[in-house]
Amino acid sequence: MNDTQKQRGYISQAWLVILLALLYGGALAGVQTTLGPKIAENKKNETYNVIPLLVPGADKTKTVELPVTDIDGKRQRVYKAVSADGKHVGWVLPADGQGFADRIELLIGLDASVSTITGLYVLDQKETPGLGNFISGEAFRAQFTGKSTDEPITVVTFDPASGINEITALSGATISSDSVAAIVNSAIENLKGPIRELRITPRGRGG
Amino acid sequence: MALQEPTALERFVNGILPENPVYRQLLGMCPTLAVTGGMKPAMTMAAATAFVLISANVIISLIRGLLRPHLRILVFTLTIATFVTIADRLLAAYLYQMSKELGPYVPLIIVNCLIISRCEICASKQGVATAASDAVGMSLGFALALASLATVREVLGTGTWFGLAVLPQSWPNWGIMVLPPGAFLTLGLLLGLAEWVGQKRRSGV
Numbered sequence: 001m002n003d004t005q006k007q008r009g010y011i012s013q014a015w016l017v018i019l020l021a022l023l024y025g026g027a028l029a030g031v032q033t034t035l036g037p038k039i040a041e042n043k044k045n046e047t048y049n050v051i052p053l054l055v056p057g058a059d060k061t062k063t064v065e066l067p068v069t070d071i072d073g074k075r076q077r078v079y080k081a082v083s084a085d086g087k088h089v090g091w092v093l094p095a096d097g098q099g100f101a102d103r104i105e106l107l108i109g110l111d112a113s114v115s116t117i118t119g120l121y122v123l124d125q126k127e128t129p130g131l132g133n134f135i136s137g138e139a140f141r142a143q144f145t146g147k148s149t150d151e152p153i154t155v156v157t158f159d160p161a162s163g164i165n166e167i168t169a170l171s172g173a174t175i176s177s178d179s180v181a182a183i184v185n186s187a188i189e190n191l192k193g194p195i196r197e198l199r200i201t202p203r204g205r206g207g
Numbered sequence: 208m209a210l211q212e213p214t215a216l217e218r219f220v221n222g223i224l225p226e227n228p229v230y231r232q233l234l235g236m237c238p239t240l241a242v243t244g245g246m247k248p249a250m251t252m253a254a255a256t257a258f259v260l261i262s263a264n265v266i267i268s269l270i271r272g273l274l275r276p277h278l279r280i281l282v283f284t285l286t287i288a289t290f291v292t293i294a295d296r297l298l299a300a301y302l303y304q305m306s307k308e309l310g311p312y313v314p315l316i317i318v319n320c321l322i323i324s325r326c327e328i329c330a331s332k333q334g335v336a337t338a339a340s341d342a343v344g345m346s347l348g349f350a351l352a353l354a355s356l357a358t359v360r361e362v363l364g365t366g367t368w369f370g371l372a373v374l375p376q377s378w379p380n381w382g383i384m385v386l387p388p389g390a391f392l393t394l395g396l397l398l399g400l401a402e403w404v405g406q407k408r409r410s411g412v
């Protein structure tokens with residue numbers, strides 16, 4: 001068999017790979033089209049389910065999603081938490097940033113005037129099991145509740161933290177703890193102003 | 208070849224204990240160590256792996272006549288990756304919390320050597336029925352192995368089994384058992400035990 005014949009042979013043999021790639025690609029597109037909306041809904045449901053935990057008195061059926069532009073000009077979404085009797089009780093900001101292992105996704109609860117943190121929830125994280133993954137734990141997250149948004153939160157490595165806006169790092173997971181504080185600080189800094197403007201004109205631009 | 212290929216029944220039986228993927232072949236160590244902190248994630252992983260293994264084995268067996276030696280691994284990987292992606296999307300859609308808990312270990316099923324080795328050893332050489340029963344046997348063997356590790360780790364580590372309390376409240380949870388060192392300790396001890404029992408049985412016969 002000479003080289004040309006060999007080459008022609010290889011190409012004619014590859015038809016199976018090409019055909020399978022097309023078939024599998026089509027099948028995956030089908031799966032994604034069918035399941036994609038369901039998966040997006042799962043994420044959104046989780047967000048709505050934790051809103052009452054993040055903002056006391058909020059009702060998930062009354063809560064609405066609003067578009068907002070942060071101070072860097074980036075568009076994103078925030079949740080306006082409303083109580084069952086229609087009173088505006090606070091805000092929930094989705095925020096994310098780099099952790100120790102992978103990106104950490106947070107939901108930050110704030111009071112209606114955007115001056116105090118009312119709760120924190122970890123939507124997604126892949127920190128070290130047994131150390132950094134305790135950022136999802138109640139004990140760590142509860143430290144953020146009641147902190148003022150006027151100055152950034154600082155992380156200290158002794159217990160109990162004494163300063164007004166200090167939290168104690170998880171032992172063995174200082175980087176994960178710092179990351180969470182940094183994500184919270186930057187989200188609040190970038191969105192505090194824009195959200196306060198939304199409050200003045202509640203049915204803001206865009207919709 | 209003079210050597211007779213095993214029959215469907217032999218393939219099925221071999222997968223469960225005589226050629227157990229974890230205890231006899233030491234394949235699929237990544238999920239074996241990583242997701243056996245509890246029965247629920249371990250059994251979800253076993254089910255997802257079974258889905259991929261059975262689907263891949265059947266497809267490869269169906270097209271085995273068309274495979275070319277230098278392209279076969281490519282076809283195996285392509286097939287496995289497709290079914291892993293389907294399993295991953297199904298988990299995210301219908302078992303969202305579990306999919307979050309398993310995290311990167313579902314996409315990592317692609318590199319579970321158990322699956323590609325069955326495509327190579329059995330499915331690319333034998334008929335659909337044999338390939339399917341081989342995949343089912345191996346899946347059962349893999350599930351059994353994961354269950355054995357997960358049982359030891361979950362019971363000792365958290366005092367529960369499948370999330371249900373089985374040890375009294377006074378049990379001091381051995382936290383290390385649900386952490387990575389607990390996985391290595393348990394696997395090492397169980398492997399040693401399996402080998403010891405196997406040797407005793409062989410010398411007894």
